[in-house]
Amino acid sequence: MQTESGASPGSQLLPVLSGLVDLLRQLQGPEQPSSVALTVLRLLAERGPGRVTDLARLARVSQPGMTQLVGRMEKAGLVRRVADPGDGRAVLVELTAAGREQRARTFAYHAATLDTLFERLDPRDSDVITQALPALIRLVDAGHAERPGHSPSGGEL
Amino acid sequence: MQTESGASPGSQLLPVLSGLVDLLRQLQGPEQPSSVALTVLRLLAERGPGRVTDLARLARVSQPGMTQLVGRMEKAGLVRRVADPGDGRAVLVELTAAGREQRARTFAYHAATLDTLFERLDPRDSDVITQALPALIRLVDAGHAERPGHSPSGGEL
DNA sequence: TATTGTTATACTCTATAACTATA
DNA sequence: TATAGTTATAGAGTATAACAATA
Numbered sequence: 001m002q003t004e005s006g007a008s009p010g011s012q013l014l015p016v017l018s019g020l021v022d023l024l025r026q027l028q029g030p031e032q033p034s035s036v037a038l039t040v041l042r043l044l045a046e047r048g049p050g051r052v053t054d055l056a057r058l059a060r061v062s063q064p065g066m067t068q069l070v071g072r073m074e075k076a077g078l079v080r081r082v083a084d085p086g087d088g089r090a091v092l093v094e095l096t097a098a099g100r101e102q103r104a105r106t107f108a109y110h111a112a113t114l115d116t117l118f119e120r121l122d123p124r125d126s127d128v129i130t131q132a133l134p135a136l137i138r139l140v141d142a143g144h145a146e147r148p149g150h151s152p153s154g155g156e157l
Numbered sequence: 158m159q160t161e162s163g164a165s166p167g168s169q170l171l172p173v174l175s176g177l178v179d180l181l182r183q184l185q186g187p188e189q190p191s192s193v194a195l196t197v198l199r200l201l202a203e204r205g206p207g208r209v210t211d212l213a214r215l216a217r218v219s220q221p222g223m224t225q226l227v228g229r230m231e232k233a234g235l236v237r238r239v240a241d242p243g244d245g246r247a248v249l250v251e252l253t254a255a256g257r258e259q260r261a262r263t264f265a266y267h268a269a270t271l272d273t274l275f276e277r278l279d280p281r282d283s284d285v286i287t288q289a290l291p292a293l294i295r296l297v298d299a300g301h302a303e304r305p306g307h308s309p310s311g312g313e314l
Numbered sequence: 315t316a317t318t319g320t321t322a323t324a325c326t327c328t329a330t331a332a333c334t335a336t337a
Numbered sequence: 338t339a340t341a342g343t344t345a346t347a348g349a350g351t352a353t354a355a356c357a358a359t360a
Contacts, residue, residue, distance in 0.1 A: 010271030114167030
């Protein structure tokens with residue numbers, strides 16, 4: 001794998017990102033939640049209960065698609081729906097204990113897999129990557145800022 | 158978005174990766190090839206013609222799944238099947254001109270999207286990320302090395 | 315009227331099992 | 338026998354359109 005050094009930052013980062021995505025594709029683990037389901041588990045764990053509409057927007061799927069996914073996750077015991085006290089139209093989706101546990105197990109499994117890769121790396125490479133993480137986080141946040149009506153550190157979910 | 162500084166490298170990188178994956182999910186572009194199809198385009202562009210079996214392994218899908226995907230891509234005019242001169246059982250999949258062009262367009266679109274994010278970033282952050290790319294590439298290669306029977310810089314595809 | 319959510323329906327994608335052909 | 342690929346079939350996942358209920 002190689003990148004051209006004279007190219008734009010985006011075109012240099014892209015193949016690396018593609019490689020990392022492929023890498024994550026193999027990190028399925030025992031329970032195999034889908035990519036979007038994993039995102040929902042993460043959003044609910046990080047931000048607390050949220051509306052179907054907000055989850056759909058943040059996970060970049062349609063509203064009916066999110067309704068259906070929440071239905072499957074509810075059936076699997078990972079989330080529950082509760083009425084929104086302030087808005088009779090809305091539903092709040094929240095993690096169950098089982099959902100929180102599955103999220104923790106999957107996170108731990110993926111992190112452990114990545115750790116085995118880091119062990120094979122020159123410690124200087126590990127350091128360079130670790131030092132770049134805050135900048136990468138800000139890059140991701142810059143992507144969030146692109147979406148109108150969404151504040152990066154979130155209040156609406 | 159935030160990570161704990163005392164945690165393992167893997168558990169620090171993981172949420173960042175998740176964010177980047179979410180970011181890529183939005184980068185669909187006009188032609189919307191699926192994630193696996195995009196991987197196949199990339200593999201064929203980077204490595205040249207390859208067998209169905211090898212593509213299936215590298216893209217982490219089943220062999221019949223890859224047969225079906227190649228069939229759809231062939232129908233769309235993106236790839237063609239040619240007989241493997243050295244092995245009567247095998248088929249070599251190769252990009253058509255149209256496939257190469259779509260791959261280039263998608264790559265350019267994604268890279269441009271990432272570039273707009275970099276423009277919003279502090280130049281120091283951009284530099285730190287750029288400097289970490291070679292280390293990240295080696296991390297991805299470490300993931301490839303995990304697969305028995307596959308040499309990172311590839312000869313069999 | 316606009317918004318939240320669901321239901322109905324169809325399509326894409328992918329997997330497992332069974333099969334054919336070649337090594 | 339083992340390997341490369343395909344076909345058959347079924348299931349998961351997701352989208353668009355149409356609908357119901359509340360703001």
